Amino acid sequence: MSKRNHREKPDLEGLRTETLVVHGDDWVTNDGAVTPPIYYTATFRAHNSSEFAEMAGTPRHPRYYTRYGNPVHERVAKIMAELEGTETALVTGSGMGAIATTILALVGAGDHVIAQTRHYMSTAKIMDEMLPRFGVEVTLVEQADITAFAEAIRPNTKLIMVETPANPTLVLTDLAAVVELAHPHGIIVVADNTFASPINQRPHDLGVDIVIHSATKYLGGHHDLTAGVICTSEELAERIWHTHISIGSVLSPMDAWLLLRGLRTLPMRIERINANALALAEFLEKQPQIECVYYPGLPSHPQHELAKRQMRGFGAVIAFAIKGGYEETQRFVAALKLSTNAVSLGGIDSLVVHTAAMWEGVMTEEQMQTAGIPSNFVRFSVGIEHIDDLKADVLQALQTV
Numbered sequence: 001m002s003k004r005n006h007r008e009k010p011d012l013e014g015l016r017t018e019t020l021v022v023h024g025d026d027w028v029t030n031d032g033a034v035t036p037p038i039y040y041t042a043t044f045r046a047h048n049s050s051e052f053a054e055m056a057g058t059p060r061h062p063r064y065y066t067r068y069g070n071p072v073h074e075r076v077a078k079i080m081a082e083l084e085g086t087e088t089a090l091v092t093g094s095g096m097g098a099i100a101t102t103i104l105a106l107v108g109a110g111d112h113v114i115a116q117t118r119h120y121m122s123t124a125k126i127m128d129e130m131l132p133r134f135g136v137e138v139t140l141v142e143q144a145d146i147t148a149f150a151e152a153i154r155p156n157t158k159l160i161m162v163e164t165p166a167n168p169t170l171v172l173t174d175l176a177a178v179v180e181l182a183h184p185h186g187i188i189v190v191a192d193n194t195f196a197s198p199i200n201q202r203p204h205d206l207g208v209d210i211v212i213h214s215a216t217k218y219l220g221g222h223h224d225l226t227a228g229v230i231c232t233s234e235e236l237a238e239r240i241w242h243t244h245i246s247i248g249s250v251l252s253p254m255d256a257w258l259l260l261r262g263l264r265t266l267p268m269r270i271e272r273i274n275a276n277a278l279a280l281a282e283f284l285e286k287q288p289q290i291e292c293v294y295y296p297g298l299p300s301h302p303q304h305e306l307a308k309r310q311m312r313g314f315g316a317v318i319a320f321a322i323k324g325g326y327e328e329t330q331r332f333v334a335a336l337k338l339s340t341n342a343v344s345l346g347g348i349d350s351l352v353v354h355t356a357a358m359w360e361g362v363m364t365e366e367q368m369q370t371a372g373i374p375s376n377f378v379r380f381s382v383g384i385e386h387i388d389d390l391k392a393d394v395l396q397a398l399q400t401v
Contacts, residue, residue, distance in 0.1 A: 111136050170296060
C-alpha cells in the first residue's frame with residue numbers, strides 16, 4: 001500500500017479499549033481529515049501500470065475495487081482486530097455474510113463440521129440444509145456438554161462452529177474446553193461472538209481461531225446498518241477473502257462508515273447496557289407473572305460460573321418465560337410502550353420479540369423444539385434508557401397477563 005496514503009502506525013500496546021475505539025485507526029490514512037470521509041467509489045485510480053499490478057495482486061487492497069476493499073473497510077478492520085486481539089479482520093455486508101463466507105471457505109465435500117443444537121436460525125439452516133447439499137456432513141451437539149463435542153470428532157472433522165451465549169436461549173459454550181479438544185486434531189474453531197461483543201468476551205484469548213460478529217447489533221449500536229466482521233489470523237483471512245470476493249457479500253462504504261461511528265462509543269454503550277440488563281433481569285425474577293429468567297449474569301443461570309470465567313460482562317439480552325402460553329406472551333409484548341417489538345439487539349433502544357412468533361415463520365416445529373424455544377418465551381434486548389423507566393414499563397405490561 002502506498003506510503004502517501006498512510007501514516008506510520010503508532011504503538012497501540014497498552015491502550016485501553018475506550019482509547020482504541022477512538023484512535024486505533026488514526027494512522028490508516030494521511031488525508032488530514034479529523035472525521036474519516038466516506039469513500040463512495042466502486043473503483044480507484046492507478047497512476048501507472050506497475051502500481052495497477054501491485055493493487056490488483058494484493059489481497060484485501062483497500063484502494064483497488066470496493067468489492068476487494070475500501071479505506072473505510074480498512075479502518076473498521078483495524079479497530080476490530082485490536083478489540084478482538086487478532087492479527088487482522090475482514091468486513092462483510094451482513095453477519096450471515098460473514099458466517100456463510102467463513103464456512104464455505106474452509107470446508108468442502110467429504111468434510112465434517114460440528115455445530116450446536118442452538119444457533120441463530122440462519123446459521124442453523126446452513127448446518128441443516130445448505131452444507132449437506134454440498135456433501136458436507138454436520139453433527140449437532142448440545143453445547144453445554146463438552147463430552148458431546150469430544151464424541152463427535154471424526155478424522156474428517158475440519159471445523160467446529162460455536163455461538164456463546166446462544167440465540168435466543170443464552171446457553172453458554174465452554175470456549176477453552178472446545179479449543180483444547182479441537183486443536184490437537186487440527187480442527188479450526190469458529191465462534192460467533194455477536195451476543196457478547198468484544199467488550200464482554202474475547203474468544204481469541206481462549207484460543208478460538210476465528211471470531212465472527214453480526215456488526216448490525218452491538219458494534220453498530222443504532223439499528224441503522226447491516227454488516228459482518230471476521231477477526232482472525234492473516235493466513236486464515238486470506239483464505240476466507242478469496243471466497244468472499246467470489247460470493248460478493250460486500251459492505252457498502254456508507255454502512256462501513258456508520259459502523260465506524262458506532263464503534264467509537266461501543267465501550268460506554270456496553271457498560272450502560274450491561275448494568276441495565278442485570279438490573280432488569282434481577283427485577284424480572286421477582287415478578288409473579290414470570291415463570292423463569294435466563295441471563296448469564298444471574299446466579300440462577302445454570303452456567304453462571306462459566307460465564308464469570310470467560311465473560312467480563314453479560315450483555316443486553318435477557319430471555320424469560322411468561323406464565324401461561326402463547327396468547328399471554330403476545331399480550332405482554334403488545335402492552336410494552338418503551339420497548340419496540342422488533343428483531344435485532346444490542347442497540348441504544350430496547351427491543352423485544354415473542355420468540356416463538358419470530359422463529360415459527362422460518363423454522364419447522366422440530367427445529368424449534370431442538371433449539372429449545374417454547375411458546376411463552378420472550379427475548380428482551382435492553383438498551384440505554386433509564387432503568388427505572390424500563391422497569392415501570394415492564395411492570396405495567398405484566399399486569400395484562
